[in-house]
Amino acid sequence: EPEVTQTPSHQVTQMGQEVILRCVPISNHLYFYWYRQILGQKVEFLVSFYNNEISEKSEIFDDQFSVERPDGSNFTLKIRSTKLEDSAMYFCASSNRRQGANTEAFFGQGTRLTVV
Amino acid sequence: DAKTTQPPSMDCAEGRAANLPCNHSTISGNEYVYWYRQIHSQGPQYIIHGLKNNETNEMASLIITEDRKSSTLILPHATLRDTAVYYCIVRVRVKTGANNLFFGTGTRLTVIP
Numbered sequence: 001e002p003e004v005t006q007t008p009s010h011q012v013t014q015m016g017q018e019v020i021l022r023c024v025p026i027s028n029h030l031y032f033y034w035y036r037q038i039l040g041q042k043v044e045f046l047v048s049f050y051n052n053e054i055s056e057k058s059e060i061f062d063d064q065f066s067v068e069r070p071d072g073s074n075f076t077l078k079i080r081s082t083k084l085e086d087s088a089m090y091f092c093a094s095s096n097r098r099q100g101a102n103t104e105a106f107f108g109q110g111t112r113l114t115v116v
Numbered sequence: 117d118a119k120t121t122q123p124p125s126m127d128c129a130e131g132r133a134a135n136l137p138c139n140h141s142t143i144s145g146n147e148y149v150y151w152y153r154q155i156h157s158q159g160p161q162y163i164i165h166g167l168k169n170n171e172t173n174e175m176a177s178l179i180i181t182e183d184r185k186s187s188t189l190i191l192p193h194a195t196l197r198d199t200a201v202y203y204c205i206v207r208v209r210v211k212t213g214a215n216n217l218f219f220g221t222g223t224r225l226t227v228i229p
Binding site for chain 1: 150154157158159160161162165203212213214215216217218219220221222
């Protein structure tokens with residue numbers, strides 16, 4: 001069964017450093033997403049990406065965040081200057097369109113980012 | 117976006133049906149109801165979705181009331197592996213058709229041996 005894969009599974013970074021989280025969405029999907037979950041809190045929408053541009057973003061997704069699809073398979077989330085409060089589990093997801101309707105989103109297993 | 121209300125926690129005996137309720141009284145006519153679950157800290161897992169009609173797949177059944185203001189997710193024979201947080205989400209429609217999901221706090225289902 002096709003799946004969304006994320007690397008690394010755990011990343012530790014120093015405050016102020018740049019970090020790039022990587023995702024390989026399901027190959028024929030057209031929509032890509034990033035979510036985050038701070039420990040013990042709910043899953044929060046960050047951004048959706050379609051047709052090589054951001055479709056929608058939340059208030060959390062400020063200028064420190066950016067997304068990119070550098071090639072035909074990867075989808076990345078970059079945090080330019082990490083803060084302690086960026087420590088969270090980051091989930092990538094992807095979805096498709098079928099018969100004019102949107103299909104369900106499939107999530108990866110997440111990257112746990114720890115900022116020290 | 118339409119908000120949902122779910123009980124914070126429920127218990128279910130192993131082998132019995134788990135019925136998880138959700139209220140979404142402000143749902144719009146073209147908004148879908150989605151159910152996801154999250155086992156421990158894994159990525160959310162899609163379960164089922166529906167618009168008006170009841171739906172069934174290999175994982176669960178979804179019963180939506182006629183006025184669409186509430187729904188119930190049914191796991192017909194709960195197992196210990198079904199212990200998870202279950203999220204009822206009304207999907208926000210955006211122009212591009214992206215499937216943006218706004219999670220609430222969900223219902224923590226504990227299946228008891």
